[in-house]
Amino acid sequence: MPMPELAPAPQAPHGAPLLQVDDLAVHFPITRGVFVQRQVAAIKAVDGVSFHVRRGETLGLVGESGCGKSTTGLAVLGLSPVTRGRIAFDGQPLADMDKADVHRFRRRAQMVYQDPYGSLNPRMRVADIVGEPLRIHGCTGGRDAYRKRVAELLELVGLLPQMAERYPHEFSGGQRQRIGIARAIALNPDLIVCDESVSALDVSIQAQVVNLFMDLQRELGLTYIFIAHDLAVVRHISNRIAVMYLGRIVEVADRDALYDDPQHPYTVALLSAIPVADPAVEATRARVKLTGEVPSALRPPSGCRFHPRCPHAMPVCQQEDPPLQPVAGSDRLVACHLRHLPTAGHA
Ligand code: SF4
Secondary structure: OOOOOOOOOOOOOOOOEEEEEEEEEEEEEEEEOOOOOEEEEEEEEEEEEEEEEEOOOEEEEEOOOOOOHHHHHHHHOOOOOOOEEEEEEOOEEHHHOOHHHHHHHHHHEEEEOOOOOOOOOOOOOHHHHHHHHHHHOOOOOOHHHHHHHHHHHHHHOOOOHHHHHOOHHHOOHHHHHHHHHHHHHOOOOOEEEEEOOOOOOOHHHHHHHHHHHHHHHHHHOOEEEEEEOOHHHHHHHOOEEEEEEOOEEEEEEEHHHHHHOOOOHHHHHHHHOOOOOOHHHHHHOOOOOOOOOOOOOOOOOOOOOOOOOOOOOOHHHHHOOOOOEEOOOOOOEEOOHHHHOOOOOOO
8 A cells, every 4th residue: 555645854953962872782681590590691682882862853763673673762761771881861871860860851751662552551541541641740730731731632643632531442553553642742751762653553554643753743842763674664754764783783874865875785685675666666676685584682693793694794794893983974874894994895
């Protein structure tokens, strides 16, 4: 089914980062032992990730399932233990926050989950779901103000105020996701992590919800980290895109630069997998087929983690881990020896 028309793409904002992440690692220990548990290994879900998100910007975070993008999203919201690294929100490191700071941070940073069915309590009325953050944070302001705010939130996400008395099962998938979004914006947050927030929806509904996210960004000045495996959706909403592979970011670039001229072989492969609507163009397009499975994060490959699947792998790729660094003459960051070795050419 063709995707309905999407709203105009956003302009890239400038200015100080709202979120700064440096060398983030999230390792999940594997332990053994009956009486005394000892760590025997670790799943390196995220392993040295650095990026920033400017206020009002949308950073797309893409990659295959299991690459660590959702764990990264949870970590920046303080919802996952962090093994190493620094996360700073509005200049303040999360690790230095006291109880009051954490309470304020929870108001300012929210999440919209993937599953519009599983993330809403089926026994709660929509008014109670949307108003739950207001009650938790003591922001109800009295019965009338609370009702008015819930009605306002429903209208903001394109639902009718009279729907407040209904239960989640009375809504379609797209409407349920709108309820989840209303809940996420209830406390006027600055940052929203959208974790595969449109992935479970039909394509036609996906476009409507993407448009809603973009409208809300314009109206409320929101900043998004938009996590998805679907590059077509990320393209429209994002200002910049970071591509993740096996716990690492392998390429970061402005949206158009990344789609017009992908530099990392993994980005090239991901983009070549997106079908093109024009059958004539589609028939002549070169596809890059990745062989093999994504390796285990328990034992990532030596050197470049992508080398067992990379069509351009060189001997150095098995031994040296390419750092994420700027490509000469651009704002783009790429982790690939092809881009940084003096004698190497472009793929
Ligand atoms: Fe491929 Fe080597 Fe670049 Fe890794 S460093 S993406 S294996 S060419």
